[in-house]
Amino acid sequence: MSFPDPIAVFRTEAAELLEQIEAGLLDLNVNLGDKDQVDAVFRGLHTLKGSGAMFGFEALAAFTHHCETAFDRVRKGEVPATQELVTAVLEAKDHMRALVETPTGDHNAMSEMLLANLRSAVDAAKNPGSAPALKVAPGQTLFKIRFSLPQNAMANGTNPLPLLDELAELGECKIIADRSAIPSLDLFAPTDLYISWEVELLTTQPRSAIDDVFIFVMDEMQLDVSAVEAPPAEKPAPAAIPVPAAAATPVAAVPALTPATSGPADSKPNKAAENVRVPAEKLDELMDRVGELVIAQSRLSQLAGGSGDLQLRAVSEDVERLSGELRDTMMVLRMVPVAHLFSRFRRLVHDLAHETGKTIELVTEGESTEVDKSVIERLADPLVHLVRNSCDHGLETPEDRLASGKPEAGHIFLTARQQAGEVIITIKDDGRGINKERVRAKAESSGLIQPNASLSDQELYQLIFQPGFSTAQTVTNLSGRGVGMDVVKRTIDALRGTINVASYPGEGSEISLAIPLTLAIIDGLLVRVGSGRYVIPLSAVEECLELSIEEDMRSRGRSFISLRDSLVPFLRLRDLFRTGTKPDPFQKVVVISTGSERVGLVVDQIIGDHQTVIKGMSKLHHDVATFSGATILGDGDVALILDVGHLVSEGQQQEAHLRAAG
């Protein structure tokens, strides 16, 4: 057993904390009064500071301390949360990431600048004229309570904390401790009470309820209570204004009125604590072991089936069931909800909105859809490109939007859903849509298509994924350089996925990515060619038919079969693989397709469908393009998985070749 590097562990933990902080900040940005989020951000910062200091990240700890202090003040209600403050802390958060990654780098100048930002944001938030933290709703009264207990109160058994708690139960409460009376340490008596309190209480209860709180200590204490009808411009009033108790007029109590400032009760249970962090490679290892187990088990059942020993058979069946379940559990372990992926786009959109001066709202849906971990990781880049593109090109400026009768704020919809073994991720915007004419003009001028070539809309839209293609008339900081979309295309192809584009002029565009749920397992069709067995991904199989002897003879030399009045080129796998064996008398054709292109594969026998755990091909076989991977069959043999994309393009080439020849 090796122990993981503690620094590495801290970095992982810090990365997670930073993510939580960011999520909290972004939530807070939407609902500035959300006290839960303030607390969550504060806790995150606090933990980060603490563990940073513990692992020797001094610069990080010192820097985070300032942010924590700022949030502590928000938490205590001394400073209201403002957009500026959230933005300042978001920027500070990015800097913290840099401090985590390169603790030794020179970050002082940056730190100073960000802290200055933060301070000015805090000051601005404190300024008079800004909205007070407590807003008075109808039926509520804002009481200002100032009380101090005698110095010997604690020695006499009075505890001020329950009093404060009781006040807090009456309504929304902002408590400020006046610590000015605390003497220097040499004069300090630990049993004495030096603190007095100012409390702003927003409540539906009458004044008498406050008096009830202090009923047992009333005689010895000083208590000033004043009722404020309108929100105060200045917060803590330093001088106690002696208002006669009777002057405060309680407003009729409306029972169970929620305070106006608290957001929707959106208490997500914190699941993080129940999770165990495991390195991905350990999961892969486990997967391999399970694969081996399944193979060993199938040998066992063959043996058991051949013997008459009933007890052996019973055990073998148990093992079969258990290993099957184990494999299913294993598959589930690798699945991660896309929420993880989507969460990072909130920040991206937030920043893009700032940069472009547009108002953009991101709406996500289907975050709980689960996808294989390796797919999620590889999806991040293409999605960033697509979202950027939508924000920059898709959405219009607020003026343009208003001019065309749309709401000022543009929307980006990011949705995920599962559909028959695939996950569909859609990026939709309500912007101007893709300008077909401009795409066509651009494609013609760059020689991608012939002038006046007839293309379907879909074919036209697909052109935007060509390398170097951009219709943006001006290159911006964000996009328009023409790199990016081809990256999207390449990544999605590598994931065996497809891209579908839809666009409605003036209403927006929609790009859907359909990606197989997992890279680790596919449903395959097991076929035999010569003596070798091969797997064809089932998702690509359109139909299977028999190649009759007549058709076989007839098609010699031209390699086409007619399939419902259309000619489909086919490849004889036995020739391609040089099997050197006699063909079976009844050969089969498996028709496979990628999108609109089809090709038939002639095989000797179709064995059946087979769920396949995909194993990568060795580096030494990377030059073999015909196969995308390998798998291990039930009897322990290796079968190769055909690369459909490659075979289809090979078939199409052959077709083009033959057409050209005559």
Place this chain on the structure above:
Amino acid sequence: MNEMMRKISENIWEGREELEVLTFDIAGEVFAIEAVMVQEILDLLPETVVPGAKAFVGAVINFRGKVIPLADIRLAFGMEATKPTIDSRIIVIEIELDGEPVLAGIRTDKVNEVTTLLRAAGEPPPSVGMRWRPDFIDCLVKRGTEFIIIPNLQVIFSAQHDHRHAATAA
């Protein structure tokens, strides 16, 4: 290129005077590879031919749930194919190619023993009078009346990226 590789390969001793190796026979010659490279010695397994792959790594096997290529060193040395016998074994080695560890099996006619070779008995491959590419051989070590060949697997496997293909496809 070859010069450079040879210099690296002669460092197999890395200043050591002794080397622990596994010796095995292929087509009547005795070969040795450093014992630390060896992962496992397997009985012959069912092989799956990879159509279109180079003959040197023309098949794959299932090694404990992993699909690994099976290499035939005989082809690198231009030796005759021998029929599998009861002694035939596959040696699974881990070798670093382009900075990544790669698992591969090597077909052998017989696996002999783990033994210690002395640097003092070693000789660089003769530059003339050999039917094999000299850079495929790390060094020869004399033991008794015979020579043990320490092949340079790094060079042999890397060479598969280029010229071998043309040679076998023809």
